[in-house]
Amino acid sequence: MKSKLAAAFTALACLACPAAWANEPVWDANKVVLKSEKLRDGVYAMVPANADQLSPKGVPLATTSGIIIGSRGSLVVDTMLNKRLADMVLNEVRRLTKGSPTYAMNTSYHGDHSYGNMYFPKSTVIIQHEETKKYISTNFEADTKFMMGAFGKGRGIEQIKPRTGDVLIPKGGMLQVDLGGRVVEIRDFGFAQTGGDLWVWVPDAKVIFAGNPVVTEKPGIPWLLDGRVQETLDSLSRVRDFLPADAIIVPGHGRPMPKAGLDWHIGYLTALRDETKAAVAKGATVEQAVSQVTLPNYQGYAIFDWIHKQVNVPAAYKELKK
Numbered sequence: 001m002k003s004k005l006a007a008a009f010t011a012l013a014c015l016a017c018p019a020a021w022a023n024e025p026v027w028d029a030n031k032v033v034l035k036s037e038k039l040r041d042g043v044y045a046m047v048p049a050n051a052d053q054l055s056p057k058g059v060p061l062a063t064t065s066g067i068i069i070g071s072r073g074s075l076v077v078d079t080m081l082n083k084r085l086a087d088m089v090l091n092e093v094r095r096l097t098k099g100s101p102t103y104a105m106n107t108s109y110h111g112d113h114s115y116g117n118m119y120f121p122k123s124t125v126i127i128q129h130e131e132t133k134k135y136i137s138t139n140f141e142a143d144t145k146f147m148m149g150a151f152g153k154g155r156g157i158e159q160i161k162p163r164t165g166d167v168l169i170p171k172g173g174m175l176q177v178d179l180g181g182r183v184v185e186i187r188d189f190g191f192a193q194t195g196g197d198l199w200v201w202v203p204d205a206k207v208i209f210a211g212n213p214v215v216t217e218k219p220g221i222p223w224l225l226d227g228r229v230q231e232t233l234d235s236l237s238r239v240r241d242f243l244p245a246d247a248i249i250v251p252g253h254g255r256p257m258p259k260a261g262l263d264w265h266i267g268y269l270t271a272l273r274d275e276t277k278a279a280v281a282k283g284a285t286v287e288q289a290v291s292q293v294t295l296p297n298y299q300g301y302a303i304f305d306w307i308h309k310q311v312n313v314p315a316a317y318k319e320l321k322k
């Protein structure tokens with residue numbers, strides 16, 4: 001799995017980025033600034049400050065985090081890549097609550113969503129999926145090496161020590177966390193990118209924090225780093241069925257969007273599956289499938305050539321060829 005991800009990022013560095021980025025990470029964790037965006041009373045997204053300008057243009061952005069506050073406690077969604085970014089979130093919690101977070105959770109094992117765990121106070125209870133803890137417990141060293149390759153050295157990854165979950169959510173599980181006057185639900189809707197994918201639903205505010213399975217708004221498209229197009233499609237469809245029409249979705253890397261924004265991702269995955277299936281039925285090789293499944297309506301993402309042609313189509317081909 002890791003080598004596939006590493007190969008994908010190498011391809012990204014070589015092929016998909018403008019020349020000026022060639023030796024630079026997609027976003028620089030030493031430079032990103034997060035701004036706090038209030039969605040409802042006591043519900044905030046910590047969004048990359050350049051999101052309004054760049055996200056609609058399809059430029060990949062840094063991780064988005066969340067803060068949910070009740071009368072007795074608070075919960076942070078995703079702890080970011082390094083100390084600098086984790087501190088931005090922690091400082092905002094302190095500013096809003098005059099205290100430290102009661103809970104922090106990780107939407108996946110990806111380092112930009114979980115490495116910051118170690119910078120949270122000992123008193124903060126860490127919540128993870130069982131699969132996330134399993135992954136970190138067995139792959140941590142290789143994971144940090146890979147992340148340094150993707151995000152650069154000197155970005156604070158060298159200092160990271162693993163801190164795994166105190167409370168674990170099993171496959172298909174759901175945990176209700178009572179923050180006082182507000183119950184938050186942490187849900188597993190099925191495989192959506194890593195197999196340890198957790199979503200945070202705030203029913204009274206109608207806000208859901210998605211993590212990477214909804215990476216960003218249109219024209220961004222899903223990253224099928226571990227393949228499984230049909231399961232991913234099923235899980236996103238379950239989320240769509242679950243959410244009320246006026247829900248707000250906070251993506252893993254971008255600005256909050258209306259529920260209707262999810263149709264774009266489901267539409268892409270459906271087109272990817274159907275057209276790849278048609279190519280397989282005609283006896284296409286994987287290279288032919290890549291050149292045939294062009295999906296012209298979905299090409300606005302700045303890294304489309306990489307994520308669609310080098311990751312998603314080959315993954316869908318392999319799955320549908322079976």
Ligand SMILES: [Zn+2]
Nearest residue numbers: 110112212252
């Ligand atoms: Zn991420």
